Structures are given as C-alpha cells and as structure tokens.
Amino acid sequence: MIDFHCHIDLYSDPAAVLAEAEAKGVYVLAVTTTPKAWAGNQKLVRNLRRVRVGLGLHPELVAERHTEIPLWEHFLPEARYVGEIGLDGSPQHRGSFDIQKRILKRMLRSCADAGGRIMSFHSRRAATPVLDLIEEFPAAGTPVLHWFSGTERELARAVELGCWFSVGPSMLSSAKGRHLAQAMPAERVLTETDAPFTTVDGRPLMPWDVSLTYGALAELWRTTESAVPVQLNANLRSLLGSAPAV
Ligand code: MN
Numbered sequence: 001m002i003d004f005h006c007h008i009d010l011y012s013d014p015a016a017v018l019a020e021a022e023a024k025g026v027y028v029l030a031v032t033t034t035p036k037a038w039a040g041n042q043k044l045v046r047n048l049r050r051v052r053v054g055l056g057l058h059p060e061l062v063a064e065r066h067t068e069i070p071l072w073e074h075f076l077p078e079a080r081y082v083g084e085i086g087l088d089g090s091p092q093h094r095g096s097f098d099i100q101k102r103i104l105k106r107m108l109r110s111c112a113d114a115g116g117r118i119m120s121f122h123s124r125r126a127a128t129p130v131l132d133l134i135e136e137f138p139a140a141g142t143p144v145l146h147w148f149s150g151t152e153r154e155l156a157r158a159v160e161l162g163c164w165f166s167v168g169p170s171m172l173s174s175a176k177g178r179h180l181a182q183a184m185p186a187e188r189v190l191t192e193t194d195a196p197f198t199t200v201d202g203r204p205l206m207p208w209d210v211s212l213t214y215g216a217l218a219e220l221w222r223t224t225e226s227a228v229p230v231q232l233n234a235n236l237r238s239l240l241g242s243a244p245a246v
Pocket of ligand 1: 007
C-alpha cells in the first residue's frame with residue numbers, strides 16, 4: 001500500500017499512526033506544510049523503513065509563512081521529496097496569489113539547481129498556473145499532482161508535461177474525480193489519503209485506507225482489485241528509479 005500524500009504530523013498521535021502504518025507495510029510520504037516541521041518529522045520517521053518526509057511550504061500558508069523560505073532552502077539539500085507545495089486560487093487565498101507564485105517559482109528554481117526532486121503539488125483552482133511553472137522549470141524534477149481537480153484539458157497538458165498523479169478515496173468518490181482519474185496514465189498513478197482532514201464515515205482516513213481506492217481503480221483500469229496494488233507498487237518503483245538519489 002502507498003500513501004503518497006499524508007499529513008502525518010497533523011494527527012493527534014503521529015507516532016502511533018506511523019507504527020501501525022509500518023506494521024501494515026504502507027509506504028508513506030509524510031508531507032509537511034512548513035519547513036519548521038521538517039526536523040520534527042525526520043525525527044519521527046527515523047527508525048521506519050517505509051516512511052519518507054516531504055519538505056513543504058503549503059500555498060495556503062504562504063501569506064503568513066513566506067519568510068520561512070530561507071529555512072526551506074536550508075533543508076533542501078537533505079530532502080529527496082518536496083511537498084506540499086503549489087498554488088491555491090480559491091477565493092480565500094486569492095489575495096496571496098502573487099506571492100504564492102513568486103515563492104513557488106523560487107522553490108522550483110532551487111529544486112532545479114539541486115538536481116531535481118520528487119514534488120507533491122497542490123493545485124486547487126490553479127491548475128493552469130501550476131502547469132505553467134512546471135513547464136518553466138523542467139529540471140525541477142518529477143511533479144506528482146495531488147488530488148488533481150482541474151479540467152480535462154488541463155489534465156491532458158499535465159500528462160503531456162510528464163506529471164504523475166496521486167488519487168485518494170475522497171477524489172474517487174465523486175464522478176468528476178473518477179472521470180479525471182480515468183484519463184491519467186495508469187503507470188503514473190499513486191494513491192494518497194491527504195489525511196487527517198479527509199474522512200470516511202465520519203472518521204479521519206488512515207494511511208492504510210488507500211485500499212479504499214482499489215475498487216474504483218480496478219474499474220477504471222479494467223482489471224481485478226488484487227492487480228491494483230501490484231500496479232501501484234510497480235509505479236512507485238518506477239518513480240523512484242527515475243529520480244536522482246539525494
Ligand atoms: Mn495536503
């Protein structure tokens with residue numbers, strides 16, 4: 001099982017969640033929302049084999065946290081994964097859109113200078129400007145668009161640009177989400193939860209709940225449910241094989 005976008009540090013007991021995820025054999029990318037969280041997260045995962053931390057600066061926090069960008073750059077040499085980064089164009093974050101773009105540009109330039117990174121992107125109501133920047137910095141690494149919710153045309157452009165995608169139970173519970181997922185190349189799809197703020201039956205999703213996507217993915221990919229995690233594991237190996245070691 002693979003949870004390629006989970007906010008482990010936002011659960012009330014992150015260590016307990018990680019211990020259970022590790023016991024269940026889940027590969028987890030623990031994304032962070034601010035570079036100040038990097039060290040604490042690294043400490044949390046230090047004895048775990050299948051958990052990695054993403055160095056993030058969430059677009060929704062950029063308005064108040066953009067002064068932390070030197071700290072983000074300070075940790076970048078030791079981070080193989082970057083995220084959560086991106087742009088948010090929804091009304092409550094429109095006011096910071098220019099600074100979001102400036103900061104994202106600076107992060108992508110840094111990733112390119114560092115030799116490329118695997119990056120987990122947020123692109124809510126901002127798919128086109130996110131893709132514009134991905135196109136401008138091809139050396140920044142491999143983008144993984146998390147919970148993509150743009151248009152079909154934007155999705156086609158993302159595929160053309162070499163983007164990967166992470167999809168979760170929440171996204172696949174809507175017809176629009178399934179329709180978009182259908183148009184993603186199966187060999188560039190990973191699963192995610194975006195937990196703990198995503199829920200199922202009124203409780204927070206857990207990293208192992210990525211298995212809730214298998215039924216929908218089996219249908220989209222015209223395969224059996226048991227073939228889905230096999231494909232996903234192969235995808236993860238291929239992603240890691242294509243990315244530079246750090
Ligand atoms: Mn997230």
